[in-house]
Amino acid sequence: MDLVRHLECFVAVAEESHFGRAAARLGMAQPPLSQRIQRLEKHLGVRLFERTSRQVTITEAGTLLLAEAREVLARSEALMATARRIRDGETGLLRAALPPDLSGETVAALLAGFAEGAAGLEVELHELSTAQQLAAFAAHELDVGLIHHPSDVSGLELGPVLRRELGVLLPGDAAAAGLDEVPLASLTGHDLILFPRAAAPAVYDDLLTTCARNGYTPPAVRHAQGASFVRGLVLSARAVAFGPRDAHGDAEGEAPQGPSQGPSEAPSPGLSQGVPRNPASGVVWRPLTGAPLALRHSVAWPEGRGDPAVAAFAGAATHALRTTAGATPDLPSRPLHLRPASEYWL
Structure with missing residues (x-):
């Protein structure tokens, strides 16, 4: 009844x-x-x-x-x-996720923009890698997230793809540190520090493939995410790591202007999270010649879930990445799908 x-x-x-x-x-x-x-x-x-x-x-x-x-x-x-x-997306709970590579400024700008565009909506925000987000989408435990490409986006809708160029973090006394731009081939002999492959398998493989195509095959790949561990490997193991300018652009070898800002805690996609920006730390950041490496992001959500709340989150994320992280629109030259891990070895 x-x-x-x-x-x-x-x-x-x-x-x-x-x-x-x-x-x-x-x-x-x-x-x-x-x-x-x-x-x-x-x-x-x-x-x-x-x-x-x-x-x-x-x-x-x-x-x-x-x-x-x-x-x-x-x-x-x-x-x-x-x-x-x-x-209708006017109130309720939005389960959202961000990868662990965003700076504090970007996260703050995203949340501020979302709060302005979706008043009354509560956000349950998680820090998840791309692989973890894809698993959460499949389990219907996530409404929206910011993922890296390439990745398996079947069953998902995507917002605009944005690109952040990667530079290299290396010891201040390394030969390549004296260059204005560093060719990947000049990193030969240095081990490479990368995030654990399970966090974003296709991104991991894509980075190694691009390095190999540009003349850099690292003797060994070391896995690290924590700021102190990455810094220690760069300084003591003569290793290098990749990171975007917005996280490490002021570790460029010139004396810092004004009071020291201290260590940066802004991670880069598990690439070189939180390596100190201050040149006194012995770590410098240099752009790569020809910008061969980049992070590609987009907001993703399950097909059919694109309501106003998701649209507000996507808009806030896109604006925050462009204004605080220097991200630019990207038109990929290849499909944004999961590619076989074996490609690097071909």
């Missing part, structure tokens, strides 16, 4: 004191209305109305239950209104 619909009939008859008028108010015929009242009385186990050929009088039990019935109907309407707002 549809209790809410039957309670609507009960309240209408009680307020109209007439089955005909109540039926007209509800947009239904009188016989079905009488049948619903009878079914409700049977369900509740009490008589709600005294009926005569001339009038309908609410019983004492009916009077006692009327306020409760009105409250149930009010709560039901409130529930439906909230559901409509959630459906």
Whole structure:
């Protein structure tokens, strides 16, 4: 039995004191209305109305239950209104994820922009790698996220693809540190520090493939994500790591202007997360000749889930990346799909 619909009939008859008028108010015929009242009385186990050929009088039990019935109907309407707002993206909970390579400035700008564009919407924000986000999408545990390309985007819709060029972090006394731009081939002999492959397999393979095509095959690939560990490997193991300018652009070998900003905690896609920007640390950042390496991002969400809340998040993320991270629109020259790990070895 549809209790809410039957309670609507009960309240209408009680307020109209007439089955005909109540039926007209509800947009239904009188016989079905009488049948619903009878079914409700049977369900509740009490008589709600005294009926005569001339009038309908609410019983004492009916009077006692009327306020409760009105409250149930009010709560039901409130529930439906909230559901409509959630459906329309006006309020509710949005489960979102960002990769661990964004600077604090970018995250703050994203959240500020989203709050302005989607007032009343609560965000449950997680820090997840691309692989973790794809798994969460598949498990229906995520509404929207910012992923790296290339990756397996089947079943997902994408926002604009944005590109952040990668430079190289290397010891300050390395030969390549004296160059204005560093060819990848000049890194020969240095181990490479990369994020664990499981975090973004296709991005990992894509980076190694591009390095090999440009004359750099590292003797060994070391895995690290934490800022201190990456810094230690760069300084002590004569290794190099890749990172975007927005995270490491002021570690360029010139004396810093004004007070030292101290270590940067802004990670780069697990590439060289949080390596200190201050040249005094012995680590310098240099752009790569020809900009062969780049991070590619886009907001992703399940197909058919592109409601106003997701659109607001996508817009805020795109704006934040462009204004705080120097990201530029990218038109990939190849499909954004998961590519075989074996490609690097071909």
